[in-house]
Amino acid sequence: MSLRDRKRARTRQALVDAATxxxxxxGYDRTTVADIAAAAEIGTRTFFSYFASKEELLFPEADTRVQAVIAAIDSRTPDEGPAEVLLRALSTVPDTGDDMVGPLAALRLELTRxxxxVRGRALQIQLDAQQEIARRLAEAFADRLDLVQAAALTGAFIGAITGVLQVLLEGPDRITTPADLHAAVRTATDTALAPWLRPGA
Structure with a gap:
């Protein structure tokens, strides 16, 4: 990254840390955008060049993960089916610790409840992701999937990830490292997508 990009990344992370x-x-309701901006040592107007709202701060990597899945679809090989592509995408999705297993992850789950x-924003992010991924899958595998089938496959994939995150963040034996989380998510998605996999995949 350029110096400017690194500076923006640091400021963005400072905002996430301050908000957390x-x-x-x-408390969420008593915290204002101005409070967050002041804690991150930037102006309130500058805040909005990084995030559109307080809610957005709780989902800092959502778009990055969707783009990783789309990139996997675009780089598919002839021997990959749609389920294999989605599972491969998991290996390219960034494992950003606090976003998935640290204080931010637990806080996000609590505030979503x-x-x-926050709950509305979480549902909107999930819906938008499912629609975009399903559309790209249907386009990429037009000879195998219609849009309904692509939506069903994508729903199984995202539902498995969402479900395992809720279990792991709520349970007594919480996952605390990205590697352990990744393994648990892979187990869940393997199970959910098993009916879609090619024989021997």
Missing amino acids: DLFERQ TVPA
């Missing part, structure tokens, strides 16, 4: 701390200490605005 403030949400935990004083208790804050309607």
Whole structure:
């Protein structure tokens, strides 16, 4: 990355860290955008060049993960079916620790349960991701999938990931490392997509 890109990445992470701390200490509703910006030592107007709202701060890597799946679809090989492509995409998705297994992940789960605005944003992100991935799958594998089948496959894939994250973040033996999380997610998606896999895949 260029110096400018590195600086933007640091500022973006500072905002996420500041928001996580403030949400935990004083609550989501009592924390304002101005509070977060001040804690990250930037202006309130500058905040909106990084995130559209407080809710967005809780899902900092959502678009990156969708783009990783789309890149896997675009780089498919002739011997890969749609399920194999989705499973391969898991190996290219960034394992950003705090976003998936650290304080931010647990906080996001709790706020999704208790804050309607966060729950709405989480559902919208998931719906948008499913629609985009299903559309790209149907286009890429037009000889094997129609849009309904692509939506079903994508729903099984994302549903498996969502389900295992909820179990792991709520359970007494919480996953604490990205590697362990990745292994658990892979087990869940292997199970969910087994009916779609080619023999021997």
